[in-house]
């Protein structure tokens with residue numbers, strides 16, 4: 001949450017910062033701001049509430065010129081989305097500016113103390129307090145030579161950070177130290193982009209990939225000093241930092257919209273490729289199994305696993321719920337799902353043969369990271385299933401597997417979800433083949449996995465038909481989603497997609513739960529979406545559908561190609577190609593993604609940037 005980018009180079013900073021903010025807007029879009037050190041040594045600051053467009057308009061034809069600057073796009077935590085609360089924030093002297101992502105938990109006490117000493121605050125944010133604290137430490141630096149402003153600034157950042165508790169990714173700039181930026185992180189992501197005669201600090205690599213593919217993923221407690229042709233990474237306490245320069249694995253083009261009107265639609269349509277990328281090089285015909293070398297576990301260690309705990313938030317948690325069914329069906333290993341935010345504060349019993357698996361697209365979700373650290377603190381091996389290469393969860397886990405979905409920018413998770421399901425199936429296959437699964441069953445799963453991309457293409461061909469259905473129900477006051485077994489989590493995921501981008505109430509349920517309460521909601525106006533492929537619970541699903549129809553509730557059914565029977569019961573039927581039961585959710589969720597997309601567009605909602613949300617939830 002919140003995106004920050006700093007630039008120091010030989011060019012005018014403003015275009016770099018605005019372009020970087022555009023790419024980071026998915027992280028928060030309540031307000032934005034930019035501060036550039038101008039040629040006369042003053043700080044030009046522009047900031048305002050609302051979308052980045054507002055800031056662009058405000059800057060208009062009076063762009064600030066200067067080769068060093070910092071900027072921010074906000075997702076409000078402390079204080080409403082107003083001009084005053086937008087970042088960057090000045091210190092008391094007006095000579096230092098700061099951008100911050102994270103939460104300073106003890107800000108109120110610090111603010112009270114500073115106010116008692118005469119500091120005046122212009123915003124309600126916790127971040128401004130940190131700016132004042134650093135500015136004060138800068139003024140009070142005694143141990144460092146007066147003339148060395150850069151050293152003084154670094155020492156001030158170090159000293160101030162000792163006083164705060166909470167999380168931060170910060171970038172700081174001071175008029176006394178032109179062409180010099182200081183960044184630090186704890187709990188909020190920060191990367192360094194290394195260019196030619198220009199360097200960057202940003203919340204993620206997508207902000208800098210148009211200019212460089214050399215990046216350093218900072219660790220917690222790292223501090224970085226940046227000039228146009230020089231960088232230094234150390235620990236905040238002054239110790240040596242362990243870092244390396246990595247190559248970003250995607251290009252600037254990958255983060256462009258192309259011909260699509262929205263990232264969400266683009267990402268839905270990328271699924272044939274993203275699913276293929278998830279399994280490419282990981283299928284073994286010889287062993288009728290999967291190869292997941294990144295887990296870094298020997299066959300013996302994998303055999304010893306007698307329980308799996310899958311952890312995630314939101315859509316990643318729904319993928320985990322599908323994973324529970326898949327892994328148990330394929331390997332018979334008892335598998336449980338924990339919501340990451342619950343897991344980290346709960347004393348979940350684990351034993352030495354329990355494998356904890358954290359699932360996260362961004363690899364930065366603070367609750368998932370907290371869960372990972374909690375399990376590691378207890379001495380457990382924690383693996384991860386992550387999309388963003390070099391992200392904190394990927395780096396801190398003891399092994400794992402990357403999704404290789406490419407950047408997912410639309411706030412609603414789409415392609416990452418189907419990649420997660422694909423990889424959880426590979427995990428189930430690998431573990432199953434180490435136990436009782438036969439070669440022929442393993443081969444069948446491999447065949448079906450390989451067939452997925454083409455089957456997904458078939459589903460996508462129905463886009464226009466799904467749009468028609470969405471338009472038909474666009475005035476609906478809400479939506480119910482129902483599914484069973486492997487597709488219970490598909491129902492939850494479909495409902496989440498609808499809620500988050502269309503702002504109508506939607507809820508997902510196990511179909512048979514209808515009659516235990518939910519059926520009271522059924523009216524002529526409330527559509528129910530049934531995920532009802534021709535599987536082992538098809539007839540049961542059909543009975544639930546009949547119960548809804550008997551009460552005049554409209555029904556949209558997702559079922560298997562060739563199964564015409566549901567035309568008789570349902571008002572609208574969407575067909576997906578046949579596959580094995582455990583892979584059906586990958587196909588069935590796609591019509592649900594498209595349904596919510598078209599629904600949201602028809603309701604004039606901002607599909608890629610739904611209200612109150614941000615893509616990467618890096619605050620608790």
Ligand code: F6R
Nearest residue numbers: 314315316360361362365412413
């Ligand atoms: C829903 C959605 C969120 C994320 C959740 C976890 O469409 O995108 O629910 O799934 O915030 O994010 P990651 O996977 O980045 O940990």
